[in-house]
Structures are given as structure tokens and as C-alpha cells.
Amino acid sequence: xxxxxxxxxxxxxxxxxxxxxxxxxxxxxxxxxxxxxxxxxxxxxxxxxxxxxxxxxxxxxxxxxxxxxxxxxxxxxxxxxxxxxxxxxxxxxxxxxxxxxxxxxxxxxxxx
Amino acid sequence: xxxxxxxxxxxxxxxxxxxxxxxxxxxxxxxxxxxxxxxxxxxxxxxxxxxxxxxxxxxxxxxxxxxxxxxxxxxxxxxxxxxxxxxxxxxxxxxxxxxxxxxxxxxxxxxxxx
Numbered sequence: 001x002x003x004x005x006x007x008x009x010x011x012x013x014x015x016x017x018x019x020x021x022x023x024x025x026x027x028x029x030x031x032x033x034x035x036x037x038x039x040x041x042x043x044x045x046x047x048x049x050x051x052x053x054x055x056x057x058x059x060x061x062x063x064x065x066x067x068x069x070x071x072x073x074x075x076x077x078x079x080x081x082x083x084x085x086x087x088x089x090x091x092x093x094x095x096x097x098x099x100x101x102x103x104x105x106x107x108x109x110x111x112x
Numbered sequence: 113x114x115x116x117x118x119x120x121x122x123x124x125x126x127x128x129x130x131x132x133x134x135x136x137x138x139x140x141x142x143x144x145x146x147x148x149x150x151x152x153x154x155x156x157x158x159x160x161x162x163x164x165x166x167x168x169x170x171x172x173x174x175x176x177x178x179x180x181x182x183x184x185x186x187x188x189x190x191x192x193x194x195x196x197x198x199x200x201x202x203x204x205x206x207x208x209x210x211x212x213x214x215x216x217x218x219x220x221x222x223x224x225x226x
Contacts (some may be wrong), residue, residue, distance in 0.1 A: 036217075041220075052196075098143040099157055100157065
């Protein structure tokens with residue numbers, strides 16, 4: 001059974017204080033790993049897809065990296081508008097990638 | 113493009129009532145899915161569809177029905193609502209095949225069953 005575990009559950013940072021969020025996964029054959037951002041009362045918003053170990057992707061202050069067992073979402077010099085819940089998810093090793101398994105998320109709060 | 117739209121935004125039901133949550137997308141995506149999100153549980157797949165006329169069960173399908181008569185619409189039906197179905201429901205869609213299977217989510221429907 002595919003599993004995704006995210007840590008920490010919650011993270012509070014001061015503006016400018018860089019940190020990383022972790023997503024550990026167990027899947028028999030990784031076809032990709034997705035990162036989403038979710039604001040309160042909204043649907044998840046797509047950030048990145050990583051397909052193979054060693055791959056990195058960046059968007060503004062966010063950089064996602066992937067190893068064979070986990071992915072990290074690095075947040076550099078965060079701003080209050082980066083406050084959100086960050087979700088990661090993996091598709092099954094076979095069949096449609098529509099069947100995503102999600103982690104429970106990391107709730108990030110960035111204060112002034 | 114409106115993307116993925118869901119109606120209603122919020123609904124209160126009594127136990128035993130039925131209702132349909134609507135989901136539509138205008139991106140010509142073949143794949144559509146329904147998830148529920150509960151505190152501490154993450155998003156869990158209820159049902160999904162890989163094209164018009166084709167649906168299948170996800171992780172938590174009991175108490176829900178779906179059908180897909182058009183590419184654009186994928187309604188979720190609660191036949192007899194139960195308090196355990198109190199949740200936030202998200203619809204998602206994606207292109208089919210290859211690496212272009214990123215799912216795009218709607219804004220959600222918050223359901224309270226009393």
C-alpha cells in the first residue's frame with residue numbers, strides 16, 4: 001500500500017527564516033511526486049511535479065527536491081504570503097495517476 | 113477558462129437526505145476525481161473517471177455514487193447522507209496519459225450532515 005508521510009505537522013517561521021518541509025513516501029515504483037499549496041477554505045493549488053531522484057524545481061522562494069525515499073520543499077526567506085498548508089502526493093505505480101495518495105500536509109505560518 | 117468549478121460551496125443536510133454535488137471543468141480533461149478532506153486524514157479518493165461513461169472506485173467509495181455522461185461534468189451523489197459524510201469535498205481533473213497528469217482542483221464543497 002502506498003504511503004505518504006509529511007513532517008512537521010506545523011511550522012512557524014519568522015519572515016526571512018529559511019526552512020524545509022519533508023515528504024517521505026513508500027510506493028513500489030515512483031512515477032512522480034506532486035507538491036500542492038492549499039490556502040484556508042480553498043482547493044489545492046499545483047506547485048511542482050518531480051519525476052526522478054535528483055530532480056529539482058523552483059518557483060519564487062520555493063525549491064522542491066527528490067530522493068529515492070523522500071522529497072523536500074525548501075522555503076528560502078519566506079514571506080507572510082507563503083503561509084499555507086503544503087501537501088505532497090504520489091500516484092500508484094501502475095494505472096491512472098488520477099489515484100493520488102496524499103500526505104496530511106504541513107501547515108506553515110510565516111510571521112513578521 | 114474557469115477551470116474546475118463546484119457547486120454548492122456549502123450545504124447542510126439532515127441524516128437520510130440525498131443530494132448531488134456538482135463538478136464541471138472546461139479544460140477538456142479526460143480524467144476527473146472526487147476527494148474528501150477530513151482533519152488529520154489528508155485527501156482521500158472517493159471515485160474517479162478516466163473518460164465519459166467510465167468510472168471506478170477509490171479508497172472510500174461507500175455511500176457515494178458517480179456517473180460521467182459528458183467529458184465536462186462529474187457529479188457526486190450522496191444517496192442517504194450520514195454524519196460520517198460531513199467533510200470538505202474536492203473535485204479534480206487532469207489530462208490523460210504520459211506525464212501530463214497533474215490534477216487541478218476545484219474550490220471545494222463544505223458539507224455538514226446533522
